[in-house]
Amino acid sequence: MNQDYIDWLYGLSAPMVALNKESGASYTSPFFFPGYEYIDMQKDWGIHSRETLLAMVFNMVDDGHATALSKHYFMYPRLSALDWLNYTEKQSDYDKVLLEFVEQTYSECGAGGIRSWDYARMGYILRNGITNKFITEEEALWILYRIGLRTQYYYSSWQSYFSGWFVGYQYWESLTNKEDLERLRCDLCRSSQTWTMTKLYTDEDSPYHHLPWHIEIEELEKPESLMEYAWS
Template structure:
């Protein structure tokens, strides 16, 4: 792969770079010093097998809690949607209403970008730790790229989905009756505004060089991954 193709893959985790002043948008290793990235404290990962086990959960992350809500919003008539909402408990209703309000920004892909982007961060961090090599990282990134392009049609929708997913995750600890109000407040939450502001300020030129449909000449699946398969 040439350098720009690799940068396209690393851009999947660009929102995580925006959150870390010591990270680099184009570095295969996310940042350049282990002290600036902690995957043990946040993820409980200290070994290659643990990393690969975590990657296997990529399709079963936070997005699964909203996938059906986005699907129903796309297919339901207004009257059908209202009837559906009335059958839900308060927590599920907050989930579905969030989907209805954000569908225009991220589409039927929902917040899968939140899960995809975080896996990209893990892969880049794993190269820094020496748990995987660059070829393994690129191939695994390629599997995430396929998912991203299947569910989203532009960097804008992908990045929107990541930010919405981050807001969703941030609110999960709230009580059922507080969820809707907390979602309303997320536009002013510092963790949200930092991502949006820094991506616009620091990564605008980068994304301008990386068309969403850029051809990606990915490496063959490395034999070193053994039985690990990620379709």
């Protein structure tokens, strides 16, 4: 397998690397934190075994945080201004705030919306899973290959992929303010992780600098050890 292709697959978790670079995170190693022998994922993720890791990944890739907004990102460019207004007026007050957010961020991440927020985090989990010996590198690469097909379908560049992650981070940070809609509206307009985006574009190790987005997605054979799972 071409090394650039492997680096590209691990590069799908690049936003999480930028977020954790000072703690030793790597863009290209199979191990997210090469210097660690074990990563505790129980507290933040509830992951403590192979089964819980795979269940999390297979669920979150297609049914994660992005699902709350994916329909809106899909419809926004397909409706006229008047039809979008009519569509908005039929929504709850809470959803109207989210639709404003979609309007404001569509130009950054496109129809893919915040799917990369889920994709990058699952790449992070898979690479930590290799460290913990919950899964093999072969298994992780096959799952990342399937995620990679999704990313190239929904995003046109590293920039739009990174932006989708950043917008997803904004959305996730704001979820605690569902009852205070004005506070939610304000929180969706800003994020504390702007510096992470800067790192993605300035760090010479970032895939942004040395790997094309439109790399050929090499088909990988599904490992026998994953055949019991219907996910693909």
